[in-house]
Amino acid sequence: MRLTNFSDFAFRVLLFAAARPGRLITIDEIAETFDVSRAHLTKVVNTLTQTGYLKAYRGRSGGLALGKSPTDINLGDVLRATEPDFALVECMRSENHCVLTRACKLRGPMERALAAFQAELSRYTLADILLSETEFPS
């Protein structure tokens, strides 16, 4: 049971932006810091921009900044925006072929466990896990 790397990097991008409140950041900077491909990071940034967690400023001196205050960036909400799905077992997916689906009682406990996960993660915002810029490698 893992999150996607996409979500993992979304959290890192938000931490990176939150640690630099006075200025705009670039994908190149983030890619270099985390040693991750620019292409992968661009998709992550696009999702975070579309969902309002980041704001993109165009132009020669453009770049990215947090789109909301860290206290308004709920970690559970971020995860809901970045994970492709939370389909723990096959019957929770659209391409479901499990022959037990109609009678099966496993889905209930799975959904309640997932709800407990989300509820716990949603107790935190980005403000709770903020880092300062000096805590990033230079």
Add this chain to the structure above:
Amino acid sequence: MRLTNFSDFAFRVLLFAAARPGRLITIDEIAETFDVSRAHLTKVVNTLTQTGYLKAYRGRSGGLALGKSPTDINLGDVLRATEPDFALVECMRSENHCVLTRACKLRGPMERALAAFQAELSRYTLADILLSETEFPS
């Protein structure tokens, strides 16, 4: 965020065995019912046998049966036995290269969310989700 197919099928195998308390079942039967490869299912059955959830009986009329009473088969414990890991983000894995690891505060909320997931799933045993044999396709 998904479970592995391995865990998904482990739950199905246990449901299949629990629905046939009076007799031994075979991998061929389970493979046919769920339309899944015998090879994949053999690995699932091996893990369930090694962990005591199934018992294997050798010989010409051999086969498999539940190794414990359904009330003693906790769903959270089954998942712990079948998932390769619960390493939600990179710093929870042995092959961790995240440069934020030392300072990062994301791991705490992630671990608490995971604990909430496990605690909720562990409220249920196989007895809570039992099916009768007639609820399987013939």
